[in-house]
Amino acid sequence: MSPGAIAALILLVGVVVLIAASVPIAVAIGLPSMLAAMAVLGVENGAAAVTQRMFTGANSFSLLAIPFFVLAGVLMNSGGIASRLIDAARVIVGRLPASMVQTNVLANGLFGSVSGAAVAAASAVGTVMTPQMRKDGYSRPFAAAVNVASAPSGMLLPPSNTFIVYSLVSSTSIAALFMAGVGPGILWLIAVLAVGVVLARKENYKRPTEHPPLPLAMLVLWRALPSLLMIVIVVGGILAGWFTPTESAAIAVLYCLALGFAYRELKISDLPKVLLDATRTTCIVMMLVAASSALSWVMAFAGIPTLIANGLLAVSSSKVVILFIIMIILLVIGTFMDPTPAILIFVPIFLPIVTELGVDPVHFGAMVVMNLSLGVITPPVGNVLFVGAQVAGLRIEPVIAKLWPFLGAILLALFIVVFVPQFSTWLPTVLGLM
Numbered sequence: 001m002s003p004g005a006i007a008a009l010i011l012l013v014g015v016v017v018l019i020a021a022s023v024p025i026a027v028a029i030g031l032p033s034m035l036a037a038m039a040v041l042g043v044e045n046g047a048a049a050v051t052q053r054m055f056t057g058a059n060s061f062s063l064l065a066i067p068f069f070v071l072a073g074v075l076m077n078s079g080g081i082a083s084r085l086i087d088a089a090r091v092i093v094g095r096l097p098a099s100m101v102q103t104n105v106l107a108n109g110l111f112g113s114v115s116g117a118a119v120a121a122a123s124a125v126g127t128v129m130t131p132q133m134r135k136d137g138y139s140r141p142f143a144a145a146v147n148v149a150s151a152p153s154g155m156l157l158p159p160s161n162t163f164i165v166y167s168l169v170s171s172t173s174i175a176a177l178f179m180a181g182v183g184p185g186i187l188w189l190i191a192v193l194a195v196g197v198v199l200a201r202k203e204n205y206k207r208p209t210e211h212p213p214l215p216l217a218m219l220v221l222w223r224a225l226p227s228l229l230m231i232v233i234v235v236g237g238i239l240a241g242w243f244t245p246t247e248s249a250a251i252a253v254l255y256c257l258a259l260g261f262a263y264r265e266l267k268i269s270d271l272p273k274v275l276l277d278a279t280r281t282t283c284i285v286m287m288l289v290a291a292s293s294a295l296s297w298v299m300a301f302a303g304i305p306t307l308i309a310n311g312l313l314a315v316s317s318s319k320v321v322i323l324f325i326i327m328i329i330l331l332v333i334g335t336f337m338d339p340t341p342a343i344l345i346f347v348p349i350f351l352p353i354v355t356e357l358g359v360d361p362v363h364f365g366a367m368v369v370m371n372l373s374l375g376v377i378t379p380p381v382g383n384v385l386f387v388g389a390q391v392a393g394l395r396i397e398p399v400i401a402k403l404w405p406f407l408g409a410i411l412l413a414l415f416i417v418v419f420v421p422q423f424s425t426w427l428p429t430v431l432g433l434m
Contacts, residue, residue, distance in 0.1 A: 003040040007302040010036040030291030033298045050294045057293020068249030071278040073117040079260025081227045082124035085110045088224035091217045098200035104129045105150040112154020122151035126391040145402035148388035150192045152373040156185035166365045169347045176433035180366045183423040191409035292344035305349040319357040334375020366424035
């Protein structure tokens, strides 16, 4: 058996067995990578090579944006920014049918577009909206399903940590990718909103009878304006070329810190816990990045990308067929793997194939991120699903039962994004980023 075949066998068996045993993903992909390299290159050389690849993978200036955006998201939860965005969403859609559903969806969109974090959005918005939706006549599982379904929109709307990782792998403009996520992100929210409003009629919802007077509504929007301005500062600064994504992330932290103190909802004594929470999340992400880099290197050594590429092209040379197959593969992968390692492992395999067929890397990036965003709300490892169920005080089974119609609508939106490139490429093209 050739060295490449030995490495491929160790990787396949090791990753499958460890994931099935519920071992953390970073360990499940890092340990087989180390064993495969040691089996082929020798214990000393293999260990040294994998260690070096892990360090190199995590040692990137672009990746510094991730811990900063993570910290900004934690500060938003602690500094009163989330509650002001939810209040603003309630004012904007409060007079519409199924207004609490629309408030939940819009609040997740606003919070996600500011923080770029789906888990943070599900936690912050779900904590506030679930009790209020219960008071308005909605069942707890339905309220949780609406929250879970709409939270991942933040992974598409700028700024997005997931697009930063894709940019690192594909050498694609982060500014172009941020703008490419706007169309799919809005389409995601529309899909959830449409299903939510239709299903709300079966939930015996009641339309709120009290609406804030115009002066109070304007005050609520005014209080939320500084929080919304962060989108303009971060994304606008990148588009204008004033600072890099990493610098914009650092500015976002300073801005959220200033707002938290200005709102008097963040104290000096809160900072150790905030920093600890952000550090814990950052460590998880960076371990995934390091382990995924090692796995990608071992896969390349084993010739697995070439085998996959030849296999796909042997099935068909049609762009539509290849994109459909890749979409299905990514949907399956997303159910048991976090988007970060999935992008680092599979984008280097699939990107050369689709670019040869004429697919733009920016469009492919939007497709990949939207594909993998579905995985965070599906079992067995959907972290947003678990967080959304937890903040609602439920097991995941009743939430999943209410979630299926939303998943169907989002899947339809994904088909549109995959096969109608203009949804992701129009805005970057208009802004001169492509």
